[in-house]
Amino acid sequence: MIENEEKFTKLFAPFRAIRPRESMLSSVLERVTISKQPRFNIWSYQLFSFQTAFALGALLLLILGVRGYQASHFDIGTEVLAIEMESEEIGGMLLLDMNYE
Amino acid sequence: MAHNISDLVASARAGDKEAFGLLYREYFTPIYRFVLIKTRHKETAEDITQAVFLKSLGAIDEYKDTGAPFIAWLYMIARNLCLDYFKKKSTIIVEEETWLELGDESFGASALAEKRERTQEIARALEKLSNDQCEVVILRFIEERSYAEIAEILGKSEEALRALNSRAMKIMKVELKNYEV
Numbered sequence: 001m002i003e004n005e006e007k008f009t010k011l012f013a014p015f016r017a018i019r020p021r022e023s024m025l026s027s028v029l030e031r032v033t034i035s036k037q038p039r040f041n042i043w044s045y046q047l048f049s050f051q052t053a054f055a056l057g058a059l060l061l062l063i064l065g066v067r068g069y070q071a072s073h074f075d076i077g078t079e080v081l082a083i084e085m086e087s088e089e090i091g092g093m094l095l096l097d098m099n100y101e
Numbered sequence: 102m103a104h105n106i107s108d109l110v111a112s113a114r115a116g117d118k119e120a121f122g123l124l125y126r127e128y129f130t131p132i133y134r135f136v137l138i139k140t141r142h143k144e145t146a147e148d149i150t151q152a153v154f155l156k157s158l159g160a161i162d163e164y165k166d167t168g169a170p171f172i173a174w175l176y177m178i179a180r181n182l183c184l185d186y187f188k189k190k191s192t193i194i195v196e197e198e199t200w201l202e203l204g205d206e207s208f209g210a211s212a213l214a215e216k217r218e219r220t221q222e223i224a225r226a227l228e229k230l231s232n233d234q235c236e237v238v239i240l241r242f243i244e245e246r247s248y249a250e251i252a253e254i255l256g257k258s259e260e261a262l263r264a265l266n267s268r269a270m271k272i273m274k275v276e277l278k279n280y281e282v
Contacts, residue, residue, distance in 0.1 A: 004270060005241070011280065012242040014220045020133040020147065028151045029125055 110171050114161050121161070125154055128172050131244055132179050138227065138239050139183050149186060153179045169253040176254045180236070219280075226276035234269035237262055 106127075112120035132153055137146035156178055157164075164174055227235055233255075240251045241262075248259040255262070 008238075008242045008270060008273070009245060011223060011277070012238075015134065015138065015223075015243045016245075018134045018137060019130055020150065024147055024151075025129055028129070028154060029122055031151075031155065 106171055107166065110161075110164070110166065114164065121158060124171065128175055129154065131172065132175055134243065135176065135236075135239055136179055136183060138224075138243070139232075139235065140186065141224075141228075145186065149179065149182050152182055156182070170250060173250070173254040176240075222277065222279075223273075226273045229272050229276055230269050233257075234265050234272070237265045238269050238273075241266055 106124070109120045109124050113124055129150065133146060133150040136149045136153070137143065140146050140149065153175060157175055164171075227238065230238060236255060237251060240246045240254060241248075246254070248262050251257075251262050252259050257265075
């Protein structure tokens with residue numbers, strides 16, 4: 001039995017020479033030794049949550065700001081015209097007052 | 102190897118990437134050989150072996166030192182990934198003996214061209230074995246492991262392994278009748 005096993009061991013010798021490609025060995029080694037990250041990192045999680053909340057807040061403010069600006073759009077020409085009309089009205093009222101007296 | 106495997110495993114579990122790298126260097130080739138002979142497809146063997154180490158890296162915290170060699174745990178992962186591969190694939194790609202024609206790089210300088218034909222004949226004989234018999238033959242005759250180690254790796258009793266090996270040898274003797282075995 002042992003003798004047979006020894007013969008089989010000799011027979012399989014060429015299989016022991018099988019090697020993976022060196023380039024493949026190195027590339028996987030790089031992946032396993034460099035890319036290891038903790039499975040769950042509370043600080044990364046918190047940072048991610050904060051960044052997401054900040055980005056969403058900024059986006060919301062931006063949208064509201066644009067809408068607000070559009071709603072109260074300030075036209076200088078219209079404002080001047082309104083002031084002129086108001087002053088004319090006040091002037092007219094003063095003249096009427098003076099006539100009564 | 103200058104380093105103690107248990108120390109390397111402990112360091113790797115503590116997050117020492119260099120220690121894991123050394124374990125990888127030590128065990129990549131036998132795991133690759135095991136997977137290649139089982140799948141008989143170079144690219145698949147490369148992918149599965151890579152997955153074995155990435156998976157073991159991700160799960161090293163869960164590894165429990167039960168006294169069994171660390172490679173037994175890697176073999177277990179490799180066997181499970183091979184099983185997944187065989188389950189998923191409805192048709193297994195077998196590279197008609199080319200999986201062994203890996204060039205001089207794979208066979209080493211000592212391997213000669215005339216050995217190739219014989220090697221292919223042995224590979225064909227291996228195909229006649231059941232999955233269990235094939236695993237025992239790989240570990241016993243190619244990796245030259247003791248029955249006690251194989252029992253730890255495959256989770257079978259030594260008696261069962263001896264019986265499997267005996268049957269495998271009988272089949273191979275018939276297949277390789279031209280050789281003196």
